[in-house]
Amino acid sequence: MKIYEAKDYQEMSRKAANILSAQVILKPDCVLGLATGSTPIGTYDQLVEWYKKGDLDFSEVKTVNLDEYRGLTRDNDQSYYYFMHDHLFDRVNIKPENTNVPDGTEEDSDKECARYEKLIESMGGVDIQLLGLGHNGHIGFNEPAASFAQTTHCVDLTESTIEANKRFFASADDVPRQAYTMGIGTIMKAKKILLIVNGEAKADIVAKAFFGPVTPEVPASVLQLHNDVVIVGDSAALSKIPR
Ligand code: F6R
Numbered sequence: 001m002k003i004y005e006a007k008d009y010q011e012m013s014r015k016a017a018n019i020l021s022a023q024v025i026l027k028p029d030c031v032l033g034l035a036t037g038s039t040p041i042g043t044y045d046q047l048v049e050w051y052k053k054g055d056l057d058f059s060e061v062k063t064v065n066l067d068e069y070r071g072l073t074r075d076n077d078q079s080y081y082y083f084m085h086d087h088l089f090d091r092v093n094i095k096p097e098n099t100n101v102p103d104g105t106e107e108d109s110d111k112e113c114a115r116y117e118k119l120i121e122s123m124g125g126v127d128i129q130l131l132g133l134g135h136n137g138h139i140g141f142n143e144p145a146a147s148f149a150q151t152t153h154c155v156d157l158t159e160s161t162i163e164a165n166k167r168f169f170a171s172a173d174d175v176p177r178q179a180y181t182m183g184i185g186t187i188m189k190a191k192k193i194l195l196i197v198n199g200e201a202k203a204d205i206v207a208k209a210f211f212g213p214v215t216p217e218v219p220a221s222v223l224q225l226h227n228d229v230v231i232v233g234d235s236a237a238l239s240k241i242p243r
Contacts, residue, residue, distance in 0.1 A: 001210065001229045005238050009198045012234045013042030016130070016196045019230060020047060021056055023128045023192075029060040031120075033129030033182075034088075035140075036065070036080045039196050040130060044087040051092040058094040064120055066131070066140040067181035068102040070109070070154060078168055079104060102152070102180035109154035112180055117152045120186065129190035133197045136160045137209050137218035141181035144217045150183030184222055193226055198234040206233060207240040 006012035020043070023030050034040070050056045065080055072079040077086075081101045089099050100119060106112035120126065131139050136158065138144070143158045156178055157165075166172040187193070197206055209220035210231065216222075223229045 003231045006234050015232045016043040017046035030127040031123050032063045033126040034065050035130045035132050036083045037132045039132040048091045058092045062098040065101040068104040069176040070178040071176050072104045113152040126190035128192040131195040137220045139220045141179040142184050142219045149185045151185050192228045195231045197237040200236040202237045203240040
């Protein structure tokens with residue numbers, strides 16, 4: 001596991017975008033695993049800027065997103081489908097048919113999860129998976145106590161995640177209670193993992209996840225067992241790691 005420290009959110013975003021760009025340049029038809037949330041917005045903005053300058057070409061890139069709220073339609077501005085189009089897909093030359101987000105409107109969860117897992121496999125797996133980190137250590141929507149072996153599945157969101165995500169909705173009542181997410185088993189199959197994290201509020205969980213015991217109670221701790229993980233954090237998020 002390599003940890004890179006950035007002085008602030010902008011620098012974290014630029015470093016993360018550099019790592020993703022390198023992947024796209026080295027393998028133009030790569031499979032990028034993508035994340036939503038507030039952390040990667042600056043990374044996506046930076047990729048868009050470099051694309052506009054002519055430094056990046058997404059025409060052969062394929063993507064799979066980590067997760068999606070169950071029950072939200074694509075045109076709902078809180079759906080992760082909408083988020084990805086808004087922050088990245090509609091701003092670069094990626095082919096819409098090469099982008100994939102779990103279908104939150106599919107009511108048959110077994111069917112949707114099996115479809116998504118098979119899709120990732122049929123694409124040859126994920127070359128680099130971008131991850132954010134939840135305050136409770138979740139990755140994707142894999143909440144504490146999730147089995148490390150799980151593949152794509154439907155989860156009930158915990159109160160702490162509903163609380164953290166209500167800032168994007170009119171109220172906590174409007175936050176969907178379930179989501180489809182790649183499982184930890186799916187995430188661990190990615191060839192490379194890039195986790196980005198910023199802000200003092202995540203300093204405790206960073207120390208716990210990457211320097212504490214590997215336990216399902218802290219889902220991100222499983223990344224200690226992956227052989228190619230890069231963490232890019234700002235100084236505030238890395239302020240409590242042992243030096
Ligand atoms: C998003 C996702 C989540 C977030 C995490 C951090 O696709 O899977 O695990 O990465 O909740 O969210 P932010 O970045 O908003 O702090």
